[in-house]
Amino acid sequence: MNTKNIILTCILGIILIHNSCEKREKNKHYPVNRAPLLPSKLVKLPLGAVKPEGWLRDQLIAQNHGLTGHLDEFWPDLINSAWKGGDGESWERGPYYLDGLVPLAYLLDDTRLLHKTRPWIEWILNSSQSGGWFGPDKNNDRWPLAVAMKVLTQYYEVTEDPRVIGVLKKYFTYLLDNPPDWPDSTWRGVRAMENAVTGYWLYRRTGDPDVLKVVKSIFDSSFDWTTHFIDFPWDTEALNKNEIPHNWKSDGLTAHVVNIAMAVKYPGLWYQQSKEERSKNAVYQGIANLDKHHGQVGGRFSGDEHVSGKRPTQGTEFCAIVEYMFSLEKLMEIFGDPAFGDRLELLAYNCLPGTMTPDCWAHQYDQQANQVLVSDAEREWSTNGNSSNIYGLMPNYPCCLANFHQGWPKFVEHMWMATHDQGIAAVTYGPCRMTAKVGDNVELNIIEETKYPFDGAVKLTLELSEPASFPIYLRIPRWSEGAKLAVDGKTIKTKPGTMAVIERKWQTADVIRLEFPMNIRTETRFNNSVSLLRGPLVFSLRIGKEYKRIKLKGRRIRSIDYMGSVDWEIRPATPWNYGLVLETENPEKHISVRKNRIGKLPFSDTGELVFLPNAKQYHPWTEEAPVVLEIKGKKIPEWKIKNNSADDPPPGPLRSNQKIERLELVPYGCSRLRITEFPLIDL
Numbered sequence: 001m002n003t004k005n006i007i008l009t010c011i012l013g014i015i016l017i018h019n020s021c022e023k024r025e026k027n028k029h030y031p032v033n034r035a036p037l038l039p040s041k042l043v044k045l046p047l048g049a050v051k052p053e054g055w056l057r058d059q060l061i062a063q064n065h066g067l068t069g070h071l072d073e074f075w076p077d078l079i080n081s082a083w084k085g086g087d088g089e090s091w092e093r094g095p096y097y098l099d100g101l102v103p104l105a106y107l108l109d110d111t112r113l114l115h116k117t118r119p120w121i122e123w124i125l126n127s128s129q130s131g132g133w134f135g136p137d138k139n140n141d142r143w144p145l146a147v148a149m150k151v152l153t154q155y156y157e158v159t160e161d162p163r164v165i166g167v168l169k170k171y172f173t174y175l176l177d178n179p180p181d182w183p184d185s186t187w188r189g190v191r192a193m194e195n196a197v198t199g200y201w202l203y204r205r206t207g208d209p210d211v212l213k214v215v216k217s218i219f220d221s222s223f224d225w226t227t228h229f230i231d232f233p234w235d236t237e238a239l240n241k242n243e244i245p246h247n248w249k250s251d252g253l254t255a256h257v258v259n260i261a262m263a264v265k266y267p268g269l270w271y272q273q274s275k276e277e278r279s280k281n282a283v284y285q286g287i288a289n290l291d292k293h294h295g296q297v298g299g300r301f302s303g304d305e306h307v308s309g310k311r312p313t314q315g316t317e318f319c320a321i322v323e324y325m326f327s328l329e330k331l332m333e334i335f336g337d338p339a340f341g342d343r344l345e346l347l348a349y350n351c352l353p354g355t356m357t358p359d360c361w362a363h364q365y366d367q368q369a370n371q372v373l374v375s376d377a378e379r380e381w382s383t384n385g386n387s388s389n390i391y392g393l394m395p396n397y398p399c400c401l402a403n404f405h406q407g408w409p410k411f412v413e414h415m416w417m418a419t420h421d422q423g424i425a426a427v428t429y430g431p432c433r434m435t436a437k438v439g440d441n442v443e444l445n446i447i448e449e450t451k452y453p454f455d456g457a458v459k460l461t462l463e464l465s466e467p468a469s470f471p472i473y474l475r476i477p478r479w480s481e482g483a484k485l486a487v488d489g490k491t492i493k494t495k496p497g498t499m500a501v502i503e504r505k506w507q508t509a510d511v512i513r514l515e516f517p518m519n520i521r522t523e524t525r526f527n528n529s530v531s532l533l534r535g536p537l538v539f540s541l542r543i544g545k546e547y548k549r550i551k552l553k554g555r556r557i558r559s560i561d562y563m564g565s566v567d568w569e570i571r572p573a574t575p576w577n578y579g580l581v582l583e584t585e586n587p588e589k590h591i592s593v594r595k596n597r598i599g600k601l602p603f604s605d606t607g608e609l610v611f612l613p614n615a616k617q618y619h620p621w622t623e624e625a626p627v628v629l630e631i632k633g634k635k636i637p638e639w640k641i642k643n644n645s646a647d648d649p650p651p652g653p654l655r656s657n658q659k660i661e662r663l664e665l666v667p668y669g670c671s672r673l674r675i676t677e678f679p680l681i682d683l
């Protein structure tokens, strides 16, 4: 290939994509925002355009063999769900479950899972009434319908079943014909703008101006998150004065971790219609305020389950992780800012796997950065119950059990997006295969081979129905100073925190190679503690563990003996109270990196997936981690457990006459007990 054909631009991604939108036509292969909406910077590909490969596919298979693939067989709330005609639960649990089951089924092309989705989808489609309302008769709350609509849109993207458009149109007509009903004191009120996700999706396909009228009426008559994020009231001062409202009224709902994680995208969604810089600014200020006052390592913010500050033992509810991820996926689509991709990877590759067991049979309600004891005991949560950090079926409250399923499938769904100059953009990295229309109606496959996030090498091999000219955008993470990008053997310079773009004539068998430098870096955290990161991975102390099967009992908790369902208590079998011997400016001086293979899923002879706690298994998120950091540390005898959590890390650097010991750190996502925010030892 003639290198003169390579036109390479590498400037700030936002500006670059922004300019391309203004200069050129809109993407002509996929539904895009129509006037008067602003064009989104990137365009979502339909579900199924990106398929998982390698370890990422194994992760979805584990989910299939775990709770997502079996929960509907034994959880009464799903077995008898009114969302498929039963006489049971009629609110959010059925739609929540489907919001993950449907994309999982189509991403794996799994007949058994697809078969499971059908009775639900058919029942929901047939439930549409003449006035436009749909869903179970006994539900009169608009909130679960907002979730059910997200399910239908995903189903439509694969099947193009025209009934979906009919049901959605009728429901938006219902919303137009009936008075706004979004009180701040209700879930449907503080989450009202979730309807805009589907509203704009529908408007892209129908151009019906009534849909925009409905979204405006929802925005005007629901909680004002824009002002909330700009003048964020639940800051460190409010926390220190015990003024965070720990209630379920209108003020408490605005301090609720899941509501906030969902709402981060609301001003961004509305920006497309309002065109006000204030809407856009609210997204950035909201995230900055959450980081400043409640930020936790791994990109999350605390909320157990009201926002609860930066101490590394404060928890984050699982629902908030998957909802924050979905918000970032939508924000990436709207703004094209690679920073959202960076954060999305942090959550997906740390907080998401770290709060589940690798077999996907047990999850936590609240995860902690410094989590040295997993047990049914009182902790310093804001409002959560004693079982919240147990890895189990239904710890604390069942919402996460119903809602977590969307995390991995939607992450895969959004790894690549289309651009308005008929190109394609890599938003996040991982092993996958992408199929999309580019250029002048040319079919492009990209096979992405990589061990990312455990390794920095990414190989993209192109297959094209015919040679064609179009741009390929590649997110260059903020942390990847010196990332190498090579096309046709020619190395190209990159700039961290931007979207690099290569525009040229492509043909089958062209190869793009990316090499992200996996240097180790540090982050200063609570009480001058330090956390270690390598690429998108956060690292935690490997702690010996004693797993004990327990049965959670309580007012809202039921333990169900079924298949792989287990509640795990985990106690430390080795010391955890270490400080690190580390030069924060030059962390690699004291660290060596050891790599393990990423193995196949551990299936038994009878075809069951068998993960054993603490066994040497090479699935990415098991104890035998793909990457291990070896580092030196010293015990800090005075650092102890307080109120069933590790006490706050004593502010370092600390003098210590203890002996130097060799420590191992593993990815946060591989750890179920961990120290992630370490005191520093005075060198």
Ligand SMILES: [Zn+2]
Residues within 6 Å of the ligand: 317, 318, 319, 320, 398, 399, 400, 401, 403
């Ligand atoms: Zn939850």
